[in-house]
Amino acid sequence: MIDVHLLRDKPNAFYESAKKRFMDTGPLDRFFELDEKWRKNLKEINDLKREKNEMSLKISETVKKKGDPSEIKKNVRELNEKIDHLESEQKQIASDRDAVLKTIPNIIHESVPVCKGDENNAVVRYVGKARVFSEDLEYFRNSTPTNSKLVEVEKRPISHVDLLEKLNLIDIPRAGKVAGARFYYLKNRLVKTEMALMNYAVDFLSERGFNIVEPPYMLNYSSMDSVTDLETFKDALYKIEGEDLYLIATSEHPIGAMLKDEILEEDDLPLRIAGISPCFRREAGAHGKDTKGIFRVHQFNKIEQFIFCKPEHSWEFLEEILGNAEEFCRSLALPYRVVNICSGELSVLNAKKYDIEVWFPAQGRFREVVSASNNTDYQARSLNIRYRTKDGNKIINTLNSTEVATTRILVALAENFQEPDGSGIRIPDVLVPYTGFDFISY
RNA sequence: GCGGGGAUGGCCCAGUGGUACGGCGGCAGCCUGCUAAGCUGUUUCUCUAUGAGAGCGAGGGUUCGAAUCCCUCUCCCCGCGCCA
Secondary structure: OOOHHHHHHOHHHHHHHHHHOOOOOHHHHHHHHHHHHHHHHHHHHHHHHHHHHHHHHHHHHHHHOOOOOHHHHHHHHHHHHHHHHHHHHHHHHHHHHHHHHHHOOOOOOOOOOOOOOHHHOEEEEEEOOEEEEHHHHHHHHHHOOOOOOEEEEOOOOOOHHHHHHHOOOEEHHHHHHHOOOOOOEEOOHHHHHHHHHHHHHHHHHHOOOOEEEOOOOEEOHHHHHHHOOHHHHHHHOOEOOOOOOEEOOOOHHHHHHOOOOOEEOHHHOOEEEEEEEEEEOOOOOOOOOOOOOOOOOOEEEEEEEEEEEOHHHHHHHHHHHHHHHHHHHHHOOOOEEEEEOOHHHOOOOOOEEEEEEEEEOOOOEEEEEEEEEEOOOHHHHHHOOEEEEOOEEEEOEEEEEEEEEHHHHHHHHHHHOEOOOOOEEEOOHHHHHHHOOOEEEO
């Protein structure tokens, strides 16, 4: 959540940020209305409580002198009634106010392009040499900076669904039978390739100063609520029946929540953590999109980068984690572009977000495989994670980025590195030490 | 799942109904010809702030007054049971 003091001090910054996000400023008005009420009420309550405390003390003295305190007791009881009344009122006001406060989004960084739909995201750069089917050439050129490198191909590459099924690497129908749509069985060398991707990513991040953490795959409501915007996220989460537990949708959440309510030493920062876990997503509202194959699924494995740092360093770290994810894609020889996500598409937590979109030649599109966000102090404030300084404890900053989401990268490998005749998939050189093979065929 | 013990400020710890003791650490200052020893103050959150309120794992209850008594829950430790 945002800083209430900052909101009171500089309301205009929040009104402007909300406008950039094309959001209604009504909640801001509502907040100030409720906050004023709350503060007025608080003053009244505190005054009454002071009176009560004084009287209580008087009773204590009276009893010690063997006097009769019943008259004062009566007065305190009356005071208590007033206080109870005001406090229940105050409880309601506070919960209304805090509910509104949680919907007020983070302040957007000045470098974020201001616009509504994702068609206006700013392309930062393109890297690699994409295989582009003739019919997609125009689309590709419009989606990349001028003179971006490519190889034109005469035939559209085979879709990952057909290819992986043909090579006996996935079984979607049977997964549908036992679990439903958007599940999959991975088979044979594709399993090993997935494990290779994960092992490679873990080594990759270890070498770059990350601690590797496998977190709980479930979180309780309170942790989930403080690490993300649960009200808008709820539909995406699986809930465990009869328990206060949710399956995680990303290890960002258990990793962020790990340091909830803690105070870190300045020397501990920055903290680089790589989370490794499966991710469970209901993908509610995704009907009709990517219904086939393993591109958009209810369960996938992911290695996530997470940074806890001082506020003055968070913008450098956004470039660092984006850089790590880019280097990972480059090392796999995947062609990609980096996109600066526009204001209207950011989540309430985000001050800025980059996506890495890999070129998928069979789909003829760039598709998101990495999301790198700076949440500044927004997430850390509701998690109450601070660090000690000479001038008191301050809220830290948090950032996160995908390193690798395995299913999407497996699709990318299938589409980008398939043999022209569909007889197999070439494994990128850096993965070979992890797979033990350099080619997958039937 | 059963039985026993526990949770107090950044950390340690005292406190069995009268408004949280003491220590350590941090910060500021004093003293001292050095970074020793010592002394003083301070240390969390909230508010319209020379003042006041809250805060003893969480939430309720009893009471004029609860860290303390009662109820429910969470987590940790020890033992038993179960278990890959």
